[in-house]
Amino acid sequence: MKAIVLAAGEGTRLHPLTKARPKGMLPIGDKPLLAHIINSIEAAGIDEVVLVVGHKRERVQSHFQNGDDWGVDIEYVVQENPRGTGDALLEAEHNIGGDCLVINGDRIVEPELLEELIHRYRSTNEACMAITEVDDPTAYGAVAVKARRVVDIQEKPEPHEVTSSLVNAGVYAFGPEIFSAIRQTDHYGELKLTDTLREYIQNHALHAVHYDGMWLELSRPWDLLSVNDGVLSGTSSAVADSASISEDATLGTPVVVGDHSHIQPGARLFHDVVIGDNVTIGANAVVTNAVILEDTIVKPGAVITDCIVGAGSEIGPLNSIEGGRTDVRVDDELYTDIKFGGFIGDNVTIGGNVTVEAGTIIGNGVHVESGSTLSGRVPGDAHVFRG
Amino acid sequence: MCGITGYIGRGESASILSTGLKNLEYRGYDSAGIALVGDQVDVHKQEGTIDGLTIPTGTEASHGIGHTRWSTHGEPTDENAHPHTDCREDVAVVHNGIISNYTELKEELSGHIFESETDTEVIPHLIEEEIARGADLRAAVTRVLDKLEGSFAIAATHVDNEGIVAARQDSPLVIGHGEDGMYLGSDVTAFVEYTRRVSYLEDGDVAHLSADGISIFNDGERVEREIQTVDWDASAAGKAGHNHYMHKEIHEQPYALRQAISGRIDELSGNASLNIELDDEFLRDIDEIQIVACGTSYHAGLYAKELIEPLIDVTVRVDIASEYEVYDGHDTQNTLVVAVTQSGETADTLSAIRRAKAPGMTTFAVTNTVGSTITREVDDSLFIKAGPEIGVAATKTFVSQVTALTLFATYLGRTRGTLSAGDGADILKNIRRLPNAVQSVLDAEPEIKCLAEQYVDSDAFFFIGRGLAQPVALESALKLKEISYTHAEGFAAGELKHGPLALVTENTPVLAFLNESASPKETFNNVKEVESRGAPVIGLTTKGNSGSFCKHTIEIPNLGRLEPLVANIATQLFAYHVANEMGRPIDKPRNLAKSVTVE
Numbered sequence: 012m013k014a015i016v017l018a019a020g021e022g023t024r025l026h027p028l029t030k031a032r033p034k035g036m037l038p039i040g041d042k043p044l045l046a047h048i049i050n051s052i053e054a055a056g057i058d059e060v061v062l063v064v065g066h067k068r069e070r071v072q073s074h075f076q077n078g079d080d081w082g083v084d085i086e087y088v089v090q091e092n093p094r095g096t097g098d099a100l101l102e103a104e105h106n107i108g109g110d111c112l113v114i115n116g117d118r119i120v121e122p123e124l125l126e127e128l129i130h131r132y133r134s135t136n137e138a139c140m141a142i143t144e145v146d147d148p149t150a151y152g153a154v155a156v157k158a159r160r161v162v163d164i165q166e167k168p169e170p171h172e173v174t175s176s177l178v179n180a181g182v183y184a185f186g187p188e189i190f191s192a193i194r195q196t197d198h199y200g201e202l203k204l205t206d207t208l209r210e211y212i213q214n215h216a217l218h219a220v221h222y223d224g225m226w227l228e229l230s231r232p233w234d235l236l237s238v239n240d241g242v243l244s245g246t247s248s249a250v251a252d253s254a255s256i257s258e259d260a261t262l263g264t265p266v267v268v269g270d271h272s273h274i275q276p277g278a279r280l281f282h283d284v285v286i287g288d289n290v291t292i293g294a295n296a297v298v299t300n301a302v303i304l305e306d307t308i309v310k311p312g313a314v315i316t317d318c319i320v321g322a323g324s325e326i327g328p329l330n331s332i333e334g335g336r337t338d339v340r341v342d343d344e345l346y347t348d349i350k351f352g353g354f355i356g357d358n359v360t361i362g363g364n365v366t367v368e369a370g371t372i373i374g375n376g377v378h379v380e381s382g383s384t385l386s387g388r389v390p391g392d393a394h395v396f397r398g
Numbered sequence: 399m400c401g402i403t404g405y406i407g408r409g410e411s412a413s414i415l416s417t418g419l420k421n422l423e424y425r426g427y428d429s430a431g432i433a434l435v436g437d438q439v440d441v442h443k444q445e446g447t448i449d450g451l452t453i454p455t456g457t458e459a460s461h462g463i464g465h466t467r468w469s470t471h472g473e474p475t476d477e478n479a480h481p482h483t484d485c486r487e488d489v490a491v492v493h494n495g496i497i498s499n500y501t502e503l504k505e506e507l508s509g510h511i512f513e514s515e516t517d518t519e520v521i522p523h524l525i526e527e528e529i530a531r532g533a534d535l536r537a538a539v540t541r542v543l544d545k546l547e548g549s550f551a552i553a554a555t556h557v558d559n560e561g562i563v564a565a566r567q568d569s570p571l572v573i574g575h576g577e578d579g580m581y582l583g584s585d586v587t588a589f590v591e592y593t594r595r596v597s598y599l600e601d602g603d604v605a606h607l608s609a610d611g612i613s614i615f616n617d618g619e620r621v622e623r624e625i626q627t628v629d630w631d632a633s634a635a636g637k638a639g640h641n642h643y644m645h646k647e648i649h650e651q652p653y654a655l656r657q658a659i660s661g662r663i664d665e666l667s668g669n670a671s672l673n674i675e676l677d678d679e680f681l682r683d684i685d686e687i688q689i690v691a692c693g694t695s696y697h698a699g700l701y702a703k704e705l706i707e708p709l710i711d712v713t714v715r716v717d718i719a720s721e722y723e724v725y726d727g728h729d730t731q732n733t734l735v736v737a738v739t740q741s742g743e744t745a746d747t748l749s750a751i752r753r754a755k756a757p758g759m760t761t762f763a764v765t766n767t768v769g770s771t772i773t774r775e776v777d778d779s780l781f782i783k784a785g786p787e788i789g790v791a792a793t794k795t796f797v798s799q800v801t802a803l804t805l806f807a808t809y810l811g812r813t814r815g816t817l818s819a820g821d822g823a824d825i826l827k828n829i830r831r832l833p834n835a836v837q838s839v840l841d842a843e844p845e846i847k848c849l850a851e852q853y854v855d856s857d858a859f860f861f862i863g864r865g866l867a868q869p870v871a872l873e874s875a876l877k878l879k880e881i882s883y884t885h886a887e888g889f890a891a892g893e894l895k896h897g898p899l900a901l902v903t904e905n906t907p908v909l910a911f912l913n914e915s916a917s918p919k920e921t922f923n924n925v926k927e928v929e930s931r932g933a934p935v936i937g938l939t940t941k942g943n944s945g946s947f948c949k950h951t952i953e954i955p956n957l958g959r960l961e962p963l964v965a966n967i968a969t970q971l972f973a974y975h976v977a978n979e980m981g982r983p984i985d986k987p988r989n990l991a992k993s994v995t996v997e
């Protein structure tokens with residue numbers, strides 16, 4: 012049995028984080044999201060993985076190579092344009108030729124779930140879908156279950172349509188007949204796997220496999236903080252051997268420091284900090300509950316709290332990102348009381364003494380002059396003058 | 399050039415040999431073959447790529463040897479492909495290198511039937527004669543070696559003798575110690591998926607590989623060669639979903655660079671930590687650095703010269719290795735000769751280093767290959783840590799070479815006291831910014847691809863730049879011509895008007911390096927010269943500067959003196975997409991092979 016991981020989507024809701032990288036390459040603890048999925052696949056005893064990639068796929072390929080370091084063989088299949096999960100699966104058809112495990116590449120799954128799916132599939136020889144319980148099913152595919160079979164699937168139901176709190180967890184086990192079912196699915200626009208399954212259950216069994224394990228979902232930029240906190244809570248600190256940590260730096264727990272990074276004297280990393288590769292944390296900088304992507308430089312004395320910083324950015328000396336709870340508006344939707352100190356994109360350069368108010372989202376390539384105060388949303392490539 | 403592979407053990411010889419050949423294909427690919435030895439010697443060989451070679455399955459062979467060829471003596475034909483055999487087809491031999499006295503040897507072998515035009519074929523016949531006189535295979539090979547002149551690595555088998563006998567003289571040969579057998583290869587990539595425990599043969603070594611181990615002899619004495627563990631990743635030997643190794647390697651550059659600089663930067667003292675064993679006193683006293691290199695490595699040397707001279711009070715001369723000579727009267731005491739070679743096996747560079755060593759000059763190597771020949775010949779080495787590069791067109795190793803040389807320049811300046819800690823720290827800061835700057839250019843691949851598609855049908859491409867950008871112009875042109883076969887030249891921008899301008903037409907795009915650290919204003923005058931002849935200009939400009947006023951612009955992140963190096967990533971992608979659009983075999987350009995081990 013091979014595992015297919017659908018990782019071609021662009022993840023536009025996570026912009027600007029996902030402009031230059033696929034969602035699967037966002038760091039969760041000490042490795043990218045996709046690495047967690049591949050680890051689970053390997054732990055469940057499957058060693059052949061087909062990765063369906065698209066948007067900025069070279070990032071995935073450079074990281075995972077042929078899978079040797081993960082104990083699996085990885086084949087790559089390219090979905091050039093996003094045409095839906097069903098289409099992505101069809102792209103991988105030639106690489107499968109038999110039973111397969113299908114995993115949406117946008118959230119962490121635990122190996123126990125994969126094992127249970129495989130077990131149920133093998134004992135029944137019928138298609139299986141993992142389902143899980145959530146507080147608010149309106150953002151997911153709500154499913155109705157009878158006698159351990161999925162009997163109805165409803166994409167993103169309106170609140171008044173909700174009949175159960177069970178949703179599709181995006182993990183399946185299928186036999187080869189799924190491919191012809193996808194091809195026969197009527198579709199307008201994107202070809203979604205769930206559209207196929209809705210037709211499929213009219214005359215086939217689709218087993219529901221309950222999952223009550225870790226359910227960590229990334230859909231808005233600040234989710235990266237809570238998902239990281241969730242994963243880190245179950246682990247101890249991980250500091251790469253190749254990182255250089257000054258004796259006079261203070262590292263709390265849990266923290267992650269990536270390869271080749273430098274932590275200078277007097278820098279303090281408190282709890283829930285994830286530092287990527289080749290990052291510099293300057294002298295006396297204080298970082299708490301933050302995710303900092305690769306190649307970024309934090310200058311001396313900066314304070315960074317509840318914040319995500321993209322790759323290749325420079326946070327000026329004595330910058331203050333205070334953190335805390337706030338309301339954020341994204342795409343005309345208001346999210347209230349979110350713990351979110353701010354989001355700073357890739358390749359942003361910020362001068363000294365800049366204050367970033369909670370909830371600020373700064374696009375990629377922005378340049379901010381010294382002494383400014385930032386709030387709200389700063390579009391990509393803007394130049395912020397001191398007002 | 400050429401690649402050699404060998405295996406003896408419990409595994410399936412045929413499939414292990416064919417994997418080895420695939421992995422060595424970058425060393426040559428105009429013909430290939432294997433010899434499987436069991437009850438008889440079974441040779442399969444033909445002209446063409448390894449994919450075209452039929453490899454038998456399920457054979458009883460206990461061992462075998464294989465070869466992928468890059469022709470030097472004799473055209474690529476089925477007959478000239480290795481392995482070569484003797485008259486009785488009992489002996490099989492593969493060979494990398496040149497036997498310079500093969501004409502005389504062939505005359506001595508009257509009565510033997512020769513089937514090929516190669517220099518190699520004398521070897522199996524010479525072995526045949528020795529075995530007929532009662533020698534075993536190892537004794538026969540040892541005696542034959544005394545007669546051979548030139549540079550070579552060979553592997554031989556005989557139907558009635560157990561094992562493989564391999565010998566090295568000036569061409570690389572590596573032994574792999576696996577759990578289920580012994581491996582032989584021209585380099586580690588031949589067998590890295592089977593074992594990472596290796597030992598490197600030295601010149602004059604004769605090794606006898608048998609199922610339960612190896613015995614090595616040099617000058618008749620039994621010798622031991624240390625077993626080392628290589629950390630090269632086998633997975634790096636696959637294409638990982640890319641259409642070409644070159645594309646994969648271009649995209650790996652941020653990773654390779656982070657690796658290249660890891661642990662080597664001490665920002666607090668503004669110095670590079672490089673474990674240089676050369677004496678500080680000597681480094682303070684030198685007044686000239688001579689860099690010797692070939693091809694892309696030569697361009698890395700030119701870049702280093704532009705970096706080093708303004709920073710450190712030392713003269714830097716860069717020589718094409720095959721042109722390098724040491725003249726009488728040169729101050730050999732206070733000169734450091736630096737060889738730049740990716741493989742560490744480049745014959746021209748090795749021979750230049752030997753010419754430098756003869757009058758006693760101190761030598762230093764900048765290379766990617768731990769355990770390579772050059773590292774044993776020079777006084778000290780600096781590794782670029784770029785990981786294996788399979789694409790014949792060098793990409794990530796160029797960038798890593800320049801990075802390593804920049805670190806070395808910083809170290810030199812700090813050791814000599816001519817570079818302040820602050821200036822050193824500034825250089826090091828830019829080095830740490832390099833991986834991200836490279837990534838930013840990679841992120842712009844779709845736009846660069848569009849430009850390549852637009853201009854793919856051009857008559858020629860010209861690259862112009864000054865100072866630091868001039869070597870990048872040369873390198874960019876080399877990349878484009880070697881993989882696309884299109885005419886491409888790099889020029890010092892100021893030289894255009896002294897001749898090459900005559901080549902410029904509406905159908906010759908000019909790529910101009912207008913980076914801030916490379917005299918953009920002056921180069922822009924040259925842009926005007928070509929624009930007025932109607933040539934479309936693609937300007938590579940510093941991001942944030944107010945436009946290039948060229949027809950097209952590719953923005954490069956501002957990175958001081960390393961910025962032209964980052965601009966090279968854009969021209970790598972440009973060359974790749976031009977060649978890809980033309981349908982060229984990008985990883986195996988015609989007539990070229992990766993590590994050139996013949997002079």
